[in-house]
Amino acid sequence: MSFLGRGGQSSSGVNPEKMEMAVEQLDMITDVFNRIVSSCHAKCISPRYAEGDLNKGESVCIDRCVAKFFEVNKKVGERLQSQGPGAAAGGIGGGSAFGSL
Amino acid sequence: MDFSQFNSAEQAHISKVIEKKQMQDFMRMYSNLVDRCFNACCNDFTSKALGSKEEQCVLNCTDKFLKHSERVGARFAEQNADMMNAQGQ
Numbered sequence: 001m002s003f004l005g006r007g008g009q010s011s012s013g014v015n016p017e018k019m020e021m022a023v024e025q026l027d028m029i030t031d032v033f034n035r036i037v038s039s040c041h042a043k044c045i046s047p048r049y050a051e052g053d054l055n056k057g058e059s060v061c062i063d064r065c066v067a068k069f070f071e072v073n074k075k076v077g078e079r080l081q082s083q084g085p086g087a088a089a090g091g092i093g094g095g096s097a098f099g100s101l
Numbered sequence: 102m103d104f105s106q107f108n109s110a111e112q113a114h115i116s117k118v119i120e121k122k123q124m125q126d127f128m129r130m131y132s133n134l135v136d137r138c139f140n141a142c143c144n145d146f147t148s149k150a151l152g153s154k155e156e157q158c159v160l161n162c163t164d165k166f167l168k169h170s171e172r173v174g175a176r177f178a179e180q181n182a183d184m185m186n187a188q189g190q
Contacts, residue, residue, distance in 0.1 A: 014110050023118055026102065029181075030126065037173050045169060047141040052164030054172065062169060066176035070184065 032073075040065035130170075138162035 044061035045054075054062070104112055142158035143151070151159070 014114050018107070019111060019114060019118075022102065022107075022115055026119065026122065030122065033174070033177055034126075036177060037170050040173060041166065041169055045165060049138075049141060049158045049161040049165060052161040052168075054165060054168050058169075059172065062172050063176055066173055066180060070180045 036066060036069050039069065134163060134166055137166065 040062055044058050044065055102115075104115075107115060138159045141162055142155050145152065145155070
């Protein structure tokens with residue numbers, strides 16, 4: 001009798017919860033990356049497209065844009081944490097579409 | 102993503118998932134890029150053929166976006182690595 005395939009316990013099976021968490025993390029990172037590409041393109045690259053290469057100004061702008069984005073990400077995270085879980089939950093509950101349910 | 106936490110069956114599964122997501126991401130990027138370059142470069146509809154200026158603009162737009170995406174990727178990886186190191190300490 002084989003109990004492999006029930007998941008979770010054996011060392012050669014696939015743990016579905018672990019997989020789901022890994023996929024969620026991957027999705028989150030991909031989402032952040034795509035948003036950075038989009039935002040920094042809008043902020044740093046002029047739509048004239050005179051040439052196909054990045055000029056020096058655009059390159060520097062992109063470097064700074066990515067660094068700032070991460071800083072903002074960190075600051076917002078810290079602020080949400082410091083406001084306390086009660087205030088954060090109140091913000092989510094009252095300040096979104098789900099607050100009126 | 103740290104692959105050492107997964108056994109070989111999980112690694113195979115995750116690799117397949119990553120491959121599928123990369124394909125979807127590429128298709129999404131392609132259609133966004135067409136939209137972006139069309140909106141930026143094609144504003145003269147006196148002719149149905151692409152003018153030479155418009156064509157050059159579209160080529161520049163595509164090249165520039167790809168180089169931009171590559172540079173963001175490099176900086177992103179550096180920042181991500183720094184963040185992971187800071188969290189690990």
